[in-house]
Every structure is written in C-alpha cells, then in structure tokens.
Amino acid sequence: MDYLVEAFRAAFDLIVALDADLVEIVGLSLRVSLSAVLIAAAIGLPLGAAVALFDFPGRSAVIVTLNALMGLPPVVVGLIVYLFLSRAGPLGVLGLLFTPTAMIVAQVILVLPIVAALARQAIEDLWAEYREQLVSLGAGPLRAIPTLLWDARATLVTALLAGFGRASAEVGAVMIVGGNIDHVTRVMTTTIALETSKGDLALALGLGIVLLLLTFAINGAAEGVRRFARARMA
Amino acid sequence: MRKFLAVAVAAVLASAAVAGPALAEDKFITVASTTSTKNSGLLDVLLPKFQDETGIEVRVVAVGTGKALQQARDGDADVLLVHAKAREEAFVAEGWGVERFDVMYNDFVVVGPADDPAGVGGMTDATAALSKIAEAEAPFASRGDDSGTHTKERNLWKAAGVDVASASGTWYRETGSGMGATLNTGIGMGAYVLSDRATWISFANKGDFQVLVEGDPQLFNQYGVILVNPDRHPHVKAELGQTFIDWLIGAEGQRLIADYTLNGQQLFFPNAKKGQS
Numbered sequence: 001m002d003y004l005v006e007a008f009r010a011a012f013d014l015i016v017a018l019d020a021d022l023v024e025i026v027g028l029s030l031r032v033s034l035s036a037v038l039i040a041a042a043i044g045l046p047l048g049a050a051v052a053l054f055d056f057p058g059r060s061a062v063i064v065t066l067n068a069l070m071g072l073p074p075v076v077v078g079l080i081v082y083l084f085l086s087r088a089g090p091l092g093v094l095g096l097l098f099t100p101t102a103m104i105v106a107q108v109i110l111v112l113p114i115v116a117a118l119a120r121q122a123i124e125d126l127w128a129e130y131r132e133q134l135v136s137l138g139a140g141p142l143r144a145i146p147t148l149l150w151d152a153r154a155t156l157v158t159a160l161l162a163g164f165g166r167a168s169a170e171v172g173a174v175m176i177v178g179g180n181i182d183h184v185t186r187v188m189t190t191t192i193a194l195e196t197s198k199g200d201l202a203l204a205l206g207l208g209i210v211l212l213l214l215t216f217a218i219n220g221a222a223e224g225v226r227r228f229a230r231a232r233m234a
Numbered sequence: 235m236r237k238f239l240a241v242a243v244a245a246v247l248a249s250a251a252v253a254g255p256a257l258a259e260d261k262f263i264t265v266a267s268t269t270s271t272k273n274s275g276l277l278d279v280l281l282p283k284f285q286d287e288t289g290i291e292v293r294v295v296a297v298g299t300g301k302a303l304q305q306a307r308d309g310d311a312d313v314l315l316v317h318a319k320a321r322e323e324a325f326v327a328e329g330w331g332v333e334r335f336d337v338m339y340n341d342f343v344v345v346g347p348a349d350d351p352a353g354v355g356g357m358t359d360a361t362a363a364l365s366k367i368a369e370a371e372a373p374f375a376s377r378g379d380d381s382g383t384h385t386k387e388r389n390l391w392k393a394a395g396v397d398v399a400s401a402s403g404t405w406y407r408e409t410g411s412g413m414g415a416t417l418n419t420g421i422g423m424g425a426y427v428l429s430d431r432a433t434w435i436s437f438a439n440k441g442d443f444q445v446l447v448e449g450d451p452q453l454f455n456q457y458g459v460i461l462v463n464p465d466r467h468p469h470v471k472a473e474l475g476q477t478f479i480d481w482l483i484g485a486e487g488q489r490l491i492a493d494y495t496l497n498g499q500q501l502f503f504p505n506a507k508k509g510q511s
Contacts, residue, residue: 179293
C-alpha cells in the first residue's frame with residue numbers, strides 16, 4: 001500500500017516540478033511512437049483498403065497474415081531489427097543501431113499490421129454496403145478508396161489509437177534496438193524498466209502513472225477531434 | 235483523403251528531419267558496459283566530467299557482460315567496460331580487442347533473508363557457504379544471464395562441487411535477468427542472491443535482506459576496459475575511445491572513482507596500474 005501512496009507522490013512531484021529529464025523522456029517517447037504511427041498509417045491505410053477492395057490470388061493468405069502479425073511479440077521484432085542494424089548485419093553500414101530512428105523502425109513493424117488489418121476490415125464492411133451506389137456513380141474500387149477511407153475515418157482513428165497504444169506501451173523492442181541510452185534513446189517504458197531494476201519501485205510506478213495520464217490525454221484529444229469532425233458533418 | 239495523406243507525409247518528413255540532427259552528432263562513443271556500473275550511479279558522475287573536459291559524449295549501453303562482449307564483437311560498441319577477466323582476456327587474444335586495462339574493483343557478496351534458513355550468516359568462505367545453501371536446499375536466485383556476476387557464481391558452484399543445473403527450477407532459480415531484477419525476485423521469494431556490492435548498496439528495495447557472506451578473496455570483482463579493435467571493425471572510433479580509456483585509467487578518472495560514495499560507502503576501488511597506458 002505504501003508503494004501506491006509513494007508512487008502517486010512521485011508522479012505528482014515529477015509533473016509539478018516539470019522535471020527536465022522527464023520532459024525529455026516523454027518528448028522522445030511521443031516523437032518515436034507518433035512517428036511510428038504516422039508512417040504505419042501512411043502505408044497501412046492504403047494497404048488495408050487495397051486488400052479490402054481488390055480480388056487477387058492469395059488474398060485470404062494476406063488477410064490471415066495481416067491478422068496474425070497483429071500478435072507479433074515486440075521482443076522478437078526488436079531482435080530482428082537489431083540483427084539487421086547491427087554492424088555485423090546487412091544494414092550495419094547505416095550505423096542506425098541505438099538511435100531513435102532504429103526505435104521508430106521497430107515500432108512501425110509492430111504498428112503496421114494493426115493499422116492495416118483493422119483498416120481492411122472497416123473498408124471491406126463499408127464497401128459491401130456502398131458498392132452498388134459507388135459503382136453506379138462510375139467509381140471503381142481504385143477511385144472509391146479515398147471516399148471509403150474518409151467515410152470510415154471514425155473507425156480508422158480507433159485503429160490508429162490501437163496502434164499508438166501498442167507502440168507507446170511496448171518495452172521489448174525499444175530496449176533492444178535503442179539500448180536505453182540516457183539522453184539519446186531513453187523512453188518512458190525503458191525508464192520504468194530501469195527504475196524497477198534499481199529497486200526504486202515507487203519512482204517506477206510513478207513514471208507508469210505519468211505514462212497512463214499521457215495515454216489518456218492523447219485518447220481524449222482524439223475523441224475531441226472525432227466529435228468535432230462529426231459535428232461538422234451533421 | 236489526399237489532404238490527409240499529404241499531411242501524413244509531411245509529418246513523417248518533419249519527424250525524420252527532427253531525427254536527423256541527432257544522427258549528425260559525431261563526437262560520441264558507444265560503450266558496452268554492465269548493469270552494475272550503470273545502476274550504481276558511478277557513470278552518472280564520471281561521464282559528464284569526461285564530456286566537460288574533452289567534448290566527447292559517451293553513450294552507454296548497459297547489459298550483461300556476455301551480451302556486452304557479443305555487442306563489441308559485432309562492432310556495435312567502441313569501448314568495452316566489463317568484469318569477467320578471463321573472458322576479457324580471451325576477447326583480446328582472439329583479436330577483437332586492442333588491449334585490456336585494469337580499471338577498478340569491488341567485491342561480490344551473498345545477500346539473503348534475515349532469518350537465514352541455511353545459516354550462512356557471518357561466513358567468510360563463499361564456497362562453503364554455497365555448499366551449505368545447497369545442502370539445505372534453501373532457495374537461491376541466480377542471474378542465469380551469462381553476465382560477469384553469473385560467470386563468477388558458476389565458478390563458485392563448481393568449486394563447491396554442486397551441480398546446480400540439475401537443481402534448476404527447484405531450490406535453484408535462474409531469473410535470466412539483470413542484477414536489480416534478480417534482487418527484486420530473490421527478495422520477493424526469500425532466496426539468497428550473489429550480488430556485486432555496488433548494486434547492493436545502491437539498491438532501494440532491500441526488504442529485510444542483509445549481507446550474509448563477504449570477505450572471501452574469491453569474491454574479488456575486477457573491472458577492465460578494452461578498446462574494440464579497429465582492424466576488425468574500421469568504423470570503431472579508436473581515437474575517441476582511447477581518449478576515454480586513458481582518462482579512465484589516468485589520475486583524474488581514478489580519483490573520481492575513489493571519491494564516489496553512496497550512503498557513506500565507497501563503491502569501487504580504483505586499481506589501474508600506473509603508466510600502463
């Protein structure tokens with residue numbers, strides 16, 4: 001029980017003092033995870049829509065693969081990215097290991113299947129509903145993609161939030177490819193793991209509370225945007 | 235939708251631009267080191283001083299010694315600062331490192347619960363103490379992660395003639411994680427743990443655990459520093475790395491190591507040989 005009280009005090013102190021290290025760590029967490037979600041969205045939304053609308057050989061296999069990859073273990077993704085970016089690996093010359101870029105790459109791989117798979121399902125459902133209407137207006141599947149993505153935006157925002165949740169909450173991948181280097185690749189989750197390993201459980205839990213608050217703030221903001229968009233439509 | 239895509243692409247480019255400058259910084263070295271040097275807070279004192287004097291940023295990746303050696307062998311570090319002398323010497327002998335220098339030492343201790351079920355409190359013979367723990371089949375939490383501490387522990391069990399592999403999962407429990415995580419686990423289940431003294435002193439979640447066995451020369455814990463061989467990995471920042479090593483084993487680095495205390499206790503004892511560089 002003492003831990004909880006101490007944890008809330010630690011979280012409160014960190015926020016009130018606007019601790020410089022905390023601001024830096026939170027900033028890097030947001031930069032890495034939001035970049036990963038944006039890149040995953042730029043690739044995953046059109047990809048999901050394309051899989052939903054076009055018939056091609058092996059389509060079922062692609063759908064099963066996308067769905068299955070939603071369960072990729074972060075530590076495995078971290079390990080694979082590590083092996084590729086290591087100086088001994090095929091992309092070693094880039095010197096990207098232990099940089100924020102490496103962390104973004106790993107998180108894109110984690111988030112992309114979630115965004116693509118959920119977008120695929122949402123677009124497929126909409127397409128079933130509006131197909132005749134859109135086709136009668138002369139819109140083939142390709143021309144229908146932007147319309148369908150726009151109409152499914154509420155669901156897609158939820159898909160992006162799920163992706164962001166995945167990215168901001170994982171520790172396995174960023175720990176391995178980032179190395180948890182102070183002031184360079186240290187993010188919220190790796191800091192929590194570090195403080196736990198130092199036995200400073202109250203501070204670790206306090207940081208966990210800060211991370212939760214941040215997640216709430218982002219989801220609240222997304223809900224606000226969604227309401228605003230809906231109100232404008234009505 | 236097109237607008238959305240345009241915004242998304244712009245945002246991605248912007249984030250890449252933000253990530254860019256961080257990569258352009260060139261005056262830094264990567265040091266593969268162990269959790270004990272990092273978690274004890276020693277590096278937080280040493281590295282800023284070094285950076286002030288030389289302008290070289292030191293990026294530390296703190297992992298177990300086994301992982302650190304592998305990382306250096308793969309060329310993902312410029313300098314190695316670890317504590318498993320025999321393996322470090324093998325690393326240099328195989329040509330992966332240039333030369334190994336002694337930096338400092340501390341010692342290992344066996345910590346355990348206050349009620350001490352195996353009755354090892356106050357013993358100064360580590361091998362005998364471990365034999366006693368094995369006889370009592372009292373829980374013992376091992377790092378189990380191929381780290382320097384784990385290497386030392388395995389050697390002690392071997393000396394005690396105890397086959398821990400067959401006991402793994404019963405009273406002998408391998409956590410497969412770092413020193414702090416293993417201490418958390420050991421304290422959670424009342425198991426004895428072999429820890430380096432620095433991590434133990436700085437550890438914040440001790441519960442009712444105490445140091446029970448200490449003072450055995452076998453528990454000596456020597457740290458060494460090695461420059462990764464640029465002949466094997468041409469991208470290694472040999473000059474900057476050597477500057478760091480010279481500083482660490484020189485007068486300034488050694489003095490700072492000796493001066494570093496936590497809770498009034500000195501954590502590391504500098505013992506670089508004079509004129510060894």
